Amino acid sequence: MSSTPDESTPDKYPLRSVGRALDVLEALGAGDSKGMGVGEIAAAIGVSRSTAFTLLQTMVARGFVADTRVGNGRLYRLGLALVHLGDRAVAEMGITQIATPILQQLTDATKLTSRLAVLDDGHAVAIGRVDAPGPFRMMSSLGRRELPHCSSVGKALLARLPQDEVKAILKRLGMPRRTEHTLTTPAALIEELKVIAERGYSLDNEEDNIGVLCVGAAIYDRNSAAVAAISVTTMKRADEDVHRLGAIVRAHADRISLLLGGPAHAALPSPR
Template sequence: MEPSPPEPEDSRYWVRSVARAVDVLELLAARPPGEGMSVTEIGQALGLSKSAAFATLYTLTRRGLVADDGAGMSRRYRLGMALARLGSQALAQTSLRDVARPHLVALARATAATARLATLVQDQAVVIDQVGGNERVRLDLRMGSHELPHSTGLGKAILSWLPPDQVRELVGRVGLMRRTSRTITDVDTLVAHLAESRAQGYAIDDEEDAEGVFCIGSPLLGHDGACVGAISITGLKLDQPAWHYQELGRTVRDAARRISRDLGFDPDAPAVTTVGGPEVVDGAATPG
């Protein structure tokens, strides 16, 4: 499954004001503790007019991402405490990565395929860790890539833990882009497919995101039973019998179960069918 390349700065999706705000944050982050910067200094460092620099700083300050001290010409800017909250969320994701990492290593060795870890961010599965197997042919798989939820093993594994109405809402936002001739592009078919995936504990991308490539994913559950992400293996689709992919699916599912238990998941507790949303209890929780 080939990730989409980064958008160039001249892309129609590139938002200049957002890039400018990130540049300001990066600039302030590079300052020694306690040393802020003036509007003029920031403008000069980034090649911005004083008015453009001030507008960016004003917006970031209102959102708590930047703080200011002093008044008038002596006003200095530094990073705001709202970044600490975002940093805590980033640390929480890093914690998931730390817990999953040894299992990913073992999974890659056991299957001779690339093992990956992802969380759901803005309706897409974002890869936050991966371990290469000893494949003879290496696939171009990159950290931070965004996986479509309906056509990839990681995405479908996460969706399989959502109730059908939430799946339909998510699909309504992101659509069902056809990636190959095998991509599921009908929402009813997708919902039925996800029900089967949940029952067996793993989801299969059978050349649905890229020709000649398969991906098998399984959801990860946290201590409260909510889905916190998914793991998968990815490899080339060869002339293998169906039972081989089912065997790989069970291997991925078992690894996901071990990670979920390390995250504090209790398989005997009521299930919470959500991914960071309202809790929906539907009986005994079984990630596969």
Template sequence: MGAVKTRSVPAVERALRLLEVLAESKRGYTLSELARVLRLPRSSTHCLLLTLERQGYLHRHEETGRYMFGAKLLNLANMALSRIELRERAAPYLHALMRRTGLTVHMAILDRGEAVLVEKVEPPGLVRLATWIGKRMDIHCTGVGKALLAYLPEGEVERLIRERGLPRHNENTIVSPKRLREELRRIRERGYSLDDEEDELGLRCLGAPIFDHMGRVVASVSVAGTIAQITGENMAELAEAVKETAAAISRQLGFAPEGEKEEA
């Protein structure tokens, strides 16, 4: 017996078709025009438009009544394109960092208060970390997360602490807002973050921020390994490698530190 094919949702199909039709238009469409093009009842078309407009995906011009893409849809497209560009530009530097350190390299972005891995480069060998592209991680106890958090505006940091809290993963996790603020200050002073068995016992991680051409933190890069791989003896050298990699990727994105701006 063949597998039963999962049915599509007709309303979603109609909404996506509506967006595709609008994408082909230079001036947008009115309700009547869309109903005609889509061959849908006017009432059904109006419900789709109203839902998309309320969610910010469409905008209706008050004078002409024409519907066009809203800011939210454009922001989603820009985010997707920027992530593709980020991964492409960062790839050679991430692979070089893996070869230089012999450790697993991660790159993450901030999304809805969590660090999301968008790239992972593993070295050859038997040690494999339980991480994957798309994995969501807490920002207060991971190397990539703290490297992102340390360079956000103060108000944004306080909001994230208030909304997400500081969940305890083990006895090493920072769960005090005061201690976390002090930790973030130290990260900014030295230029890198350290997850010292705070997320998972037996593992350490060193991270550094990646900035765009506007000087905003847009991602972070890290090396991760066991406590036998990242030790007090090699930590400074590894941290420097991570910082250099993050700086190189930042330059690829158009970022220029204050000193370089003055020289230019």
């Protein structure tokens, strides 16, 4: 399965029309505008207009895509059926319900946007969020796959994985440079992961966006596996502040771990 030799056709999935339907959804999700026309979608996913139309019709009938007449044309956008499924997908990961109240407390204590994330196929994916109060608000989207090497939650989770798994993930996803502070070699990152595993919190210090600092900490279940991580996002600030934040984030992560029946970071069985 994992040793499939031919990777020449990575976009060929068993069911072509289903794959294309998913392409449509992703195209609509990636669309920066507030809706796309049939032709636009057809071009985006590389099919004829009639094919795109049939796909859209099917999904409109089911509420996965919504359409609006506008003048002559028609604009398609993501339907509300997806809201339900997304909500359920998050709910099915039991962590969310338990973590959200603590996340709220973390945001109350720090006045910062806090997030809950898991590792999905090596990527860091946010599945919960509590926005900071006030008008200044970081744009943070749920469910988007983020590269783990330049994200605080990603690093917090990688720090608890066996070293060869980390290497495999980094090799598969790559470590593209996002800013001048991004760690771009496995060796450098693995070195930092050791510090993180020891200290109990991770940093993204302008490694993904200049001026943006994130502080993360892992959450452990009853098997002491790091099943999720939380983080807060803020502007770059002084080191002493950062360490104070780290302690706060770690403390809140610990409280979630305890609710899950897992150990706090200080009580972890295996040092790595």
